[in-house]
Amino acid sequence: MGKVLVTGGAGFIGSHLVESLLEEGREVVVFDDFSTGKMENLPENSRLTVLKGNVGEKERVVNLFDSFKFDTVFHLAAVASVAKSVENPEETHRTNFDGTMYLLDCCLKFFVSRFIFASSAAVYGDLPGLPKKEDDPVKPQTPYAVDKYASERYVLNAFNLYGLKTSALRFFNVFGPRQDPFSPYSGVVSIFVDRVLRFLNGENVEITIFGDGKQTRDFIYVKDVVKALLLVEKSEAAYGKVFNTGTGKETSLLDLLKYIENIAGKIPPVKFAPARKGDIKHSCADISNLKKIGFSPSFTVQEGLKLLFECE
Numbered sequence: 001m002g003k004v005l006v007t008g009g010a011g012f013i014g015s016h017l018v019e020s021l022l023e024e025g026r027e028v029v030v031f032d033d034f035s036t037g038k039m040e041n042l043p044e045n046s047r048l049t050v051l052k053g054n055v056g057e058k059e060r061v062v063n064l065f066d067s068f069k070f071d072t073v074f075h076l077a078a079v080a081s082v083a084k085s086v087e088n089p090e091e092t093h094r095t096n097f098d099g100t101m102y103l104l105d106c107c108l109k110f111f112v113s114r115f116i117f118a119s120s121a122a123v124y125g126d127l128p129g130l131p132k133k134e135d136d137p138v139k140p141q142t143p144y145a146v147d148k149y150a151s152e153r154y155v156l157n158a159f160n161l162y163g164l165k166t167s168a169l170r171f172f173n174v175f176g177p178r179q180d181p182f183s184p185y186s187g188v189v190s191i192f193v194d195r196v197l198r199f200l201n202g203e204n205v206e207i208t209i210f211g212d213g214k215q216t217r218d219f220i221y222v223k224d225v226v227k228a229l230l231l232v233e234k235s236e237a238a239y240g241k242v243f244n245t246g247t248g249k250e251t252s253l254l255d256l257l258k259y260i261e262n263i264a265g266k267i268p269p270v271k272f273a274p275a276r277k278g279d280i281k282h283s284c285a286d287i288s289n290l291k292k293i294g295f296s297p298s299f300t301v302q303e304g305l306k307l308l309f310e311c312e
């Protein structure tokens, strides 16, 4: 049996996927440029090979496929920050779009059996209508979202055009251990939990809510995202298809904070600031298609938060 390639495997979601693949007994190669990923996110394991490299460098990618025989590719490497894509669209495009093209091309040339792509709920933009279904209209409003949408289409078309067994997952708001809280545009859960832990350590910090706190998101615990990725990989019904990856439930920021307070006992002072420009008020996934292939989330937001606090 060939190996599994995880691009972006040293990152937040990728490292959890790698852990589960190793638990399944598989041979895993991580390919990551360590721009946001970290070596310490990854376990020591004789079945794990970690390589530093950039998916946006074609020769390097071809080299990678020359050196290993891959059965399956999970393509998670990306500049995951929308803000960075807005600041530097050309450079992020090389990673977020060109990288996908190089990998797809190699998968065809080197007869890889399965290709799974990490897309994003960002493709829906701010169009009204919830919960979002996969065939709803899209409105990718940032370089990040455009690259994700274009990549996703190339990935899915590769099944119909060339017979490569591809699938894509549109992740909603993922949270869990190892999510980096240090950018203002980091996931809100990681920011809030970081502030609470610092507050409990006696630091003078506060939590900022942009807007009235009534905005909602479909927060999904990272282990459930991994569950979805592995389920999709093993499902023939998933070839050539895209799947919303959320829980199907909306949680407001005010409720999120309540849940955190219930777990932590107390939270720092909360400050309200004007809503962020372009912020979406509500977001929620219709996950019927993922359910049809056997998915159900294992963790509620509260359960995920509890586990996150236990890890910290």
Ligand code: NAD
Binding pocket: 007, 008, 009, 010, 011, 012, 013, 014, 031, 032, 033, 034, 035, 036, 037, 038, 053, 054, 055, 056, 075, 076, 077, 078, 079, 080, 095, 099, 118, 119, 120, 121, 170, 171, 172, 173, 174, 175, 187
């Ligand atoms: P992350 O930043 O922790 O992981 C991305 C990984 O890709 C990092 O390890 C980084 O070093 C690596 N990388 C970046 N550019 C690279 C390049 N040119 N070559 C090789 N490696 C490169 O972010 P994450 O949250 O784990 O995101 C994983 C994937 O899921 C990304 O594709 C992201 O766009 C997507 N996604 C995440 C969320 C979320 O809520 N976290 C939501 C939607 C989609």
Ligand code: UD2
Binding pocket: 080, 081, 082, 120, 121, 122, 125, 172, 173, 174, 184, 185, 186, 187, 188, 189, 191, 208, 209, 210, 211, 215, 217, 253, 276, 279, 280, 283
């Ligand atoms: C998510 C993605 C983003 C993009 C977008 C597309 C993450 C981390 N971000 O943004 O990359 O794909 O979806 O729709 O996955 N907030 C606060 N206080 C804070 C931080 C955030 O109130 O300190 C608010 C923020 O204004 C927003 C909500 O919390 O209303 C969620 O913010 P987020 O950045 O975690 O996620 P989102 O959905 O805006």
